[in-house]
Amino acid sequence: MTVRWIRAAFAAALVATLGLSGCGSADDPAGPDGAGPVTVFAAASLTEAFIRLGKEYEAAHPGHAVTFNFGGSSGLATQITQGAPADVFAAASPATMKTVTDAGDAAGDPVVLVRNQLVVAVPPGNPARVGRLADLARPGVKVALCAEQVPCGAAARTALDAAGVRLTPATLEQDVKGALAKLRLGEVDAALVYRTDVRAAAGLDAVEFPESARAVNDYPIVVLRAAGNPAGARAFVDFVRSDAGLAVLTAAGFQAPPGA
Amino acid sequence: MSRGVRRQRVPVALLVPAGLGLAFLVLPLAGLLLRAPWTTLPRRLAEPGVLTALRLSLETATVATLLCVTLGVPLAWLLARVEFPGRRLVRALVTVPLVLPPVVGGVALLLVFGRRGLIGSWLDETFGVTLPFTTAGVVLAEAFVAMPFLVIAVEGALRGADPRYEEAAATLGAGRFTAFTRVTLPLVAPGVAAGAVLCWARALGEFGATITFAGNYPGRTQTMPLAVYLALETDLQAAIVLSLILLTVSVVILAALRDKWIGST
Numbered sequence: 001m002t003v004r005w006i007r008a009a010f011a012a013a014l015v016a017t018l019g020l021s022g023c024g025s026a027d028d029p030a031g032p033d034g035a036g037p038v039t040v041f042a043a044a045s046l047t048e049a050f051i052r053l054g055k056e057y058e059a060a061h062p063g064h065a066v067t068f069n070f071g072g073s074s075g076l077a078t079q080i081t082q083g084a085p086a087d088v089f090a091a092a093s094p095a096t097m098k099t100v101t102d103a104g105d106a107a108g109d110p111v112v113l114v115r116n117q118l119v120v121a122v123p124p125g126n127p128a129r130v131g132r133l134a135d136l137a138r139p140g141v142k143v144a145l146c147a148e149q150v151p152c153g154a155a156a157r158t159a160l161d162a163a164g165v166r167l168t169p170a171t172l173e174q175d176v177k178g179a180l181a182k183l184r185l186g187e188v189d190a191a192l193v194y195r196t197d198v199r200a201a202a203g204l205d206a207v208e209f210p211e212s213a214r215a216v217n218d219y220p221i222v223v224l225r226a227a228g229n230p231a232g233a234r235a236f237v238d239f240v241r242s243d244a245g246l247a248v249l250t251a252a253g254f255q256a257p258p259g260a
Numbered sequence: 261m262s263r264g265v266r267r268q269r270v271p272v273a274l275l276v277p278a279g280l281g282l283a284f285l286v287l288p289l290a291g292l293l294l295r296a297p298w299t300t301l302p303r304r305l306a307e308p309g310v311l312t313a314l315r316l317s318l319e320t321a322t323v324a325t326l327l328c329v330t331l332g333v334p335l336a337w338l339l340a341r342v343e344f345p346g347r348r349l350v351r352a353l354v355t356v357p358l359v360l361p362p363v364v365g366g367v368a369l370l371l372v373f374g375r376r377g378l379i380g381s382w383l384d385e386t387f388g389v390t391l392p393f394t395t396a397g398v399v400l401a402e403a404f405v406a407m408p409f410l411v412i413a414v415e416g417a418l419r420g421a422d423p424r425y426e427e428a429a430a431t432l433g434a435g436r437f438t439a440f441t442r443v444t445l446p447l448v449a450p451g452v453a454a455g456a457v458l459c460w461a462r463a464l465g466e467f468g469a470t471i472t473f474a475g476n477y478p479g480r481t482q483t484m485p486l487a488v489y490l491a492l493e494t495d496l497q498a499a500i501v502l503s504l505i506l507l508t509v510s511v512v513i514l515a516a517l518r519d520k521w522i523g524s525t
Contacts, residue, residue, distance in 0.1 A: 072493060074492075074493035074494055075492065078496060082496075142393070144475070147476065147490050149490045149494045150493050169477070170393040170475060170477070171393050171474075171475025171476055171477055172475070172476045172477055172478075172482075172490075173475070173476065174489060174490060178471070181367075181472075182475065185370050185371075185374060185376070186374065186375055187370060187376075187393070
């Protein structure tokens with residue numbers, strides 16, 4: 001399986017803006033049963049779970065191949081609306097998915113795949129002794145949040161408002177991984193990130209807080225209209241939504257959607 | 261070069277690649293101009309966050325350039341005029357920030373100047389100074405990435421300058437430092453100016469090292485390139501407007517400086 005990490009979303013989006021987006025595996029011929037390559041654009045927080053699901057999917061479907069492009073949902077949405085070749089889009093928030101559906105780039109309606117909740121990520125042993133959300137506003141506690149333009153930042157704003165906590169973060173990171181990197185390098189004492197991110201990052205602890213229930217994030221998934229392999233795309237979406245797929249996702253810290 | 265050579269026809273073998281090169285550099289700019297939402301431009305410009313980011317960008321790039329000139333000109337002189345063992349290695353090391361991905365540069369800066377860093381932890385304990393997430397941190401990140409441009413430009417100018425003037429100054433009794441400040445520096449002033457302009461331009465556009473080392477916070481560390489990147493997350497049009505503002509301001513300043521310092525040609 002090939003995993004493409006296109007972290008330079010800025011450069012990619014700029015290239016896409018100029019209509020120069022290169023060829024992708026979505027252009028390759030696909031068999032009638034969906035065999036062949038499927039390109040999945042997925043939110044960065046889905047990285048570890050989707051890589052595992054991709055391996056299981058390929059093992060269960062000989063001849064199928066999944067390629068991933070992980071990144072900030074908003075950046076991925078921009079790439080898709082600017083014509084990047086993709087078959088499936090899994091976003092970290094309905095708002096970013098809406099930019100794709102509004103642009104008419106989705107085939108059918110998105111469905112909620114999983115939900116995610118915020119936690120306070122702290123270094124092992126929690127040296128700043130953060131026990132609840134209000135502790136983040138204590139003087140001397142350095143906090144990394146996501147910028148409000150990306151889903152984890154919007155969720156953090158909702159949770160902080162719900163708790164009535166006002167704080168000046170040290171930094172507003174461009175995505176969850178940026179916030180976690182600052183935490184791991186010891187530059188901040190705490191970061192508001194998704195529960196799944198802490199579980200994926202070895203060597204960090206999570207502090208749960210009740211207000212996170214007010215900022216639960218839905219992760220919608222959809223097959224894209226410009227899919228080069230629509231049958232394969234649908235097969236992959238069905239697979240990740242199956243009981244086996246949800247088991248992998250919940251093991252990663254996601255919650256199953258209501259009614260699943 | 262005689263006038264006759266200049267008047268000859270430009271060879272096609274040079275004209276075609278030159279034209280293609282120019283188009284390659286200018287077309288993306290044209291793309292930005294074509295897609296710009298001109299009607300909402302004045303309103304976007306008036307948004308307070310935009311001017312804050314622009315001012316921070318101009319200030320940090322200028323301070324970073326001053327820092328680079330202060331440290332970089334003597335470094336260039338050392339590389340151009342003093343024979344010492346391992347000079348080739350030192351010259352190669354100076355260019356490392358050019359090839360290092362800026363994000364990696366930012367991580368490297370954190371490992372040295374961060375709260376847990378080699379020097380950073382000492383700064384924190386001794387003076388209570390922390391550099392990450394501060395405007396000073398932005399200056400540091402920009403200077404790290406931009407200084408090689410200055411050093412290379414000034415070293416090139418020094419190698420092109422005739423050392424006999426310095427030797428003449430020495431025979432007249434000037435010490436090496438006096439010869440440097442009175443003879444060498446005026447001689448290579450255009451080279452220093454060109455290097456400083458290049459350095460300033462690189463600092464102004466710096467993104468990766470800045471967001472990694474200094475983070476992103478409006479008014480403190482959010483420079484224009486960071487604002488553009490985040491605007492891109494939600495609003496492509498806003499990102500285009502911000503890019504155009506940054507481009508316009510930098511082109512105007514660079515053109516003005518060029519005329520004043522380097523002389524227009």
